[in-house]
Structure formats: structure tokens, C-alpha cells
Amino acid sequence: MQDSSEAPDIAPVLSKGALRINPKKLRKVPWNHSGDHPGSDLAWPIMRSAASLSKHYILRSIEEQEPLNDEGGRIYASMHINGLIDPLVIITSQTKRTITMGRHDLATMPLIGWFTRRLGNQPIIRRVERDKGVSDTEFAEMINHRSLLTMAHCISGGYAAVVMPEGKSHQDSRLHKLRTGPMRFAINSSEIAHSRGAVQPKIQPVGLHFRCHHWFRTDLFVEYPEPIEIPFLESPEHSDNLLGGTWVEPPETLVRSLTKKLEDSLSKVSPQAKDWETYRAWHILAHIDSRNSKHPLNSYSEEVIYSRKFRNHPSIIEGSEILDDARTASSILHSRQLDGRALSDSMGIKQKSELLKGILGVSIMLLATPLSFFSSGFQATLAWYLGNNSDEGIDARTTHHFLGVFLSTMTIWPILSIFTAIYIIGLISIEINVFTLLVGSC
Incomplete structure (x- = not known):
């Protein structure tokens, strides 16, 4: 398994939308520094129901664990490989009202921006966009500090935040280097909650597992490991500034320490393979090994968890014959939109006829x-x-x-x-x- 310290630090490729900024609309994005949610109370239940329906439309099977100890505010964080689907499945797999934070154009683009503003999404102008001259430093700092402070107050008030700490959606089979923004508002939210005598918020790592993330109607398993405690400063001056509407940065040592904890936790519930071929090979080996032990895998969640057995297995290393054969088999199956479930006990392709089910399915369609x-x-x-x-x-x-x-x-x-x-x-x-x-x- 790749260590979290080896996480690649790759700048995002900017889309046309990210290269266009609308300062007028960004200034009007709803925000709140009192602990209340900045979104529309009416829009939330309607849009959450629509999102839940959409989730079941685009995914074939869905397995979701329940978040652990969800009292107080929560910051849900996961690896980000599937665009808007990632926050969608997190929002609909837990019960708290959520606030999100994303790149600036998600709050200003036609139609989509109308929805995100009513959901309370907070815009961020990323460093890579500032480096490209999309925005000047002063305006970017004003928008970012306003958004970070809104996130901190909202979380301290008991709401949930959904963040993608890598700062971009990517296609790699391992976690990218985490950005520190979520940890900064996490620590400040903990400080605000402490000063108000509220329940301390926590960071909830999330494992999002898609059989093939870019396929329509794929399988999903949402995994919730133990949440992470968020430290606070016990500094009256720091909390007074935050409560007064002024963003102040938490100590860098605390930010780095919390970032490392989240990286380590997310690494355990992310693929963390050299490439997707290797990751699918682990799943092939999981099916073979489970059948040999007379306990075949009956669900995608079982498959994901069992495959971790081969991450650091001494005989399953790069260049080994077992891994090479498994990668070849998985590549052949994947090219035909099949996986380890299609293998028979004799390691061939199952020949069971499903003609009746096929006729019934076509008739219904x-x-x-x-x-x-x-x-x-x-x-x-x-x-x-x-x-x-x-x-x-x-x-x-x-x-x-x-x-x-x-x-x-x-x-x-x-x-x-x-x-x-x-x-x-x-x-x-x-x-x-x-x-x-x-x-x-x-």
C-alpha cells in the first residue's frame, strides 16, 4: 500500500469555467457567521430528495454504512475521483443538513449556480486559479476568508460539511496530497464550538468505493471508519476574532498534524494501488481466495474489504507472477465490462444461462x-x-x-x-x- 507521505501533489487542470470569474455574483453568494445555515430552508428537503432519487437512477447497487457517533458538527472528507457524484452520495448517506465548499464557478454558472447557492455552497478561488490571473489576491482572499468563516460557524452549529480535501477531482487510484483549507476551518469550528459550550465537531473520513467510477449504473460502497477528534486552542483572543466575524489562521503545527491524521485515515479506505489494473487484480485475487476458503463474496462491500488483504501481501508485489496473471485476467474481464464475479470455480467464465431474466428485463424496458x-x-x-x-x-x-x-x-x-x-x-x-x-x- 502506498504511504500517505507519498501522495502525489498534482495541480488540477483548469476547465473553461474555472478560468472565468464573476465577481458580482460571488459577492452575492449567501453566507452566515452566526452558526446558522446559509442555504434555503425550503430548498434543502426538496433538493435532497431529488438527489437521492438521482443517486438510485445512476447507480446499480448501493451499500452504505452509517456514520459513527454523529453528535455535533461533522466534516465529511473523501478521496475525489467522481465529480459531483462524490458529494452527492455522502450527502444522501447521512442525515445531517450539509454545507459544501467548491471552486468559484460552481456558485456562478447558469442554472447549476442557482441550485448550489440555495444549498449554501461556499465558493473558493484556488491558488492555481490565482496563479493563472483569474483573480487578484485581495478579492480571492476576501471571498476565501468569508467562505472559510461561514464553514467554521456552520459546523460549530451542529451542521455537516462535505469537502474534498485533495482540492480537485482526478482519475488516479491513490490519494493525492491534501490541501489544508478544510483542516483550517475544522480547527476554527472546534474553537468556536468550545467557546459557545457546544458539542465538539469531528472529521469523518469517508471511503467511496465504485466498481468503476466513470461507468453509468455501477456499484457503490460507502464506508465510514472512526471519526477524528479536532483540537481547539482555548485562546480567548482567537475565538473572539472568529465570533466577531474576522478570519484568523490557526497554528500551522495543528493544521499539519490534523492533515496528516486525515491522510492516514483516508489512505486506509481508499484504493491506494499503483494503478487501476492493480486494484482490479486485488479484487480478482479476493474472489479466488474467498472461494478457496469456502466463503465466497456475496456483496461489493465484502469484495472491497477482502481485497485489502493483498495490499501488503508478501507474495503479491510488483513483478510477481501472481500479480501479473491477476492483472492480465482483470484487464480482459474489464474490457468486456466483467469482473471477478464472472469467474467459475474452474477459473473460466460462468456459462449459466439467464435467458428468462433477459426476456423479462427487455419486456419491462x-x-x-x-x-x-x-x-x-x-x-x-x-x-x-x-x-x-x-x-x-x-x-x-x-x-x-x-x-x-x-x-x-x-x-x-x-x-x-x-x-x-x-x-x-x-x-x-x-x-x-x-x-x-x-x-x-x-
Whole structure:
């Protein structure tokens, strides 16, 4: 397993959206430094329900552990390889109302920005964007400090934050170097909670495991290990500044120490393989080994946890025959959208016929086609096209799939429901009138 100290530090590739800034809209993004949530109370339950529905639409199977000891504020943090899907599945797998923080254009872009502002998303102008001249230092510092202070106060008030501490979505099979921003507002949120006599917040590492993260209808396992305690300073001057609306930086030693703890924890629940071929090879070996021990794996969560046995196995090292053979097998299976579940006891491909299930499935799809076409057909086609032509990497494919469904539930579906209701009411009225005429003529 790769040690967290070896995490690569790779700057994000900036999309066209990240290179355009809208200072006027950024100034108007809702914020709050009192401990209340800056988002819309009405929008939260509606959008969370729509997000939950979207999650079940784009994922095939979902296994979710429950967060441990969730009293007080929580900062959920995970590896970030799947665009907007990562925060989506965290938000919908726990019960707290959440606040998020993301790059500046998520709060200002058309339509998407309208939703994120009502959810309370806080914009951040990253260093790489400042280096590219997207924003001057003074404006970036003002926006960032306002956002960090909002996050700290909101978390101290018992809400949850969802953050991606790598600072970008990427495609690697191991954790990238963590940015310190989340740790800075985490320590300050703990200081604010302590000064107010509230329950101390904690950082909750999250393991997000996708069978293949950029596939539509893939499998998901959400893992919650032990939360991390957040230190506080017990400094009246520090807390007075924070309570008075002034952002002050916590000590660098505390920030670095907390960052290291989170890196170590996330490393344990992240793939941490040399590449995805190696990671899939571990899963192949997990299936083979579990069958040899007469305890075959029955779920994706079991597969993920069992595969960790081969991370530091003395005989499963780079260049070993076992690993090379497993990588070859996993690559062949993956190229045909198969995995270790397809292997028979004799190490061939299972030949079990599923003809009846196939006929039944096709029949159901054909019956549902008219409804699916009018309710989601156009959006799904547009999402497929935009996902395949995005400049934001392969992870943006599932983001567009999600947005196609999410926006359907908020726009197209209500409109169709209204017209359908009007049509049904019209038919009923016609039937009543015809019945009245028939009765009257008798």
C-alpha cells in the first residue's frame, strides 16, 4: 500500500469555467457567521430528495454504512475521483443538513449556480486559479476568508460539511496530497464550538468505493471508519476574532498534524494501488481466495474489504507472477465490462444461462419506454453528449448523468405531471358530461 507521505501533489487542470470569474455574483453568494445555515430552508428537503432519487437512477447497487457517533458538527472528507457524484452520495448517506465548499464557478454558472447557492455552497478561488490571473489576491482572499468563516460557524452549529480535501477531482487510484483549507476551518469550528459550550465537531473520513467510477449504473460502497477528534486552542483572543466575524489562521503545527491524521485515515479506505489494473487484480485475487476458503463474496462491500488483504501481501508485489496473471485476467474481464464475479470455480467464465431474466428485463424496458422517453429521454441524451465532450475529465461523464436526472425531477417531471393531471381531469369531465346527457335523455 502506498504511504500517505507519498501522495502525489498534482495541480488540477483548469476547465473553461474555472478560468472565468464573476465577481458580482460571488459577492452575492449567501453566507452566515452566526452558526446558522446559509442555504434555503425550503430548498434543502426538496433538493435532497431529488438527489437521492438521482443517486438510485445512476447507480446499480448501493451499500452504505452509517456514520459513527454523529453528535455535533461533522466534516465529511473523501478521496475525489467522481465529480459531483462524490458529494452527492455522502450527502444522501447521512442525515445531517450539509454545507459544501467548491471552486468559484460552481456558485456562478447558469442554472447549476442557482441550485448550489440555495444549498449554501461556499465558493473558493484556488491558488492555481490565482496563479493563472483569474483573480487578484485581495478579492480571492476576501471571498476565501468569508467562505472559510461561514464553514467554521456552520459546523460549530451542529451542521455537516462535505469537502474534498485533495482540492480537485482526478482519475488516479491513490490519494493525492491534501490541501489544508478544510483542516483550517475544522480547527476554527472546534474553537468556536468550545467557546459557545457546544458539542465538539469531528472529521469523518469517508471511503467511496465504485466498481468503476466513470461507468453509468455501477456499484457503490460507502464506508465510514472512526471519526477524528479536532483540537481547539482555548485562546480567548482567537475565538473572539472568529465570533466577531474576522478570519484568523490557526497554528500551522495543528493544521499539519490534523492533515496528516486525515491522510492516514483516508489512505486506509481508499484504493491506494499503483494503478487501476492493480486494484482490479486485488479484487480478482479476493474472489479466488474467498472461494478457496469456502466463503465466497456475496456483496461489493465484502469484495472491497477482502481485497485489502493483498495490499501488503508478501507474495503479491510488483513483478510477481501472481500479480501479473491477476492483472492480465482483470484487464480482459474489464474490457468486456466483467469482473471477478464472472469467474467459475474452474477459473473460466460462468456459462449459466439467464435467458428468462433477459426476456423479462427487455419486456419491462419496452413497456416503460414511452414514459422514460418523454420524462427523461431528451435530458439523458443531452447528458450523454455533454459528458462525452466535456473538457473536465472522464469523471465529468457521471456528473452530467446525475445532472440530467436531477434537473428532470426539478423541471420536466413537474411540468409533465401538471399536463397529465389536466388531461386526466379533462377526460373525466367529458365522461361526466356524456353520462349526464345519456341519463337526461332517458
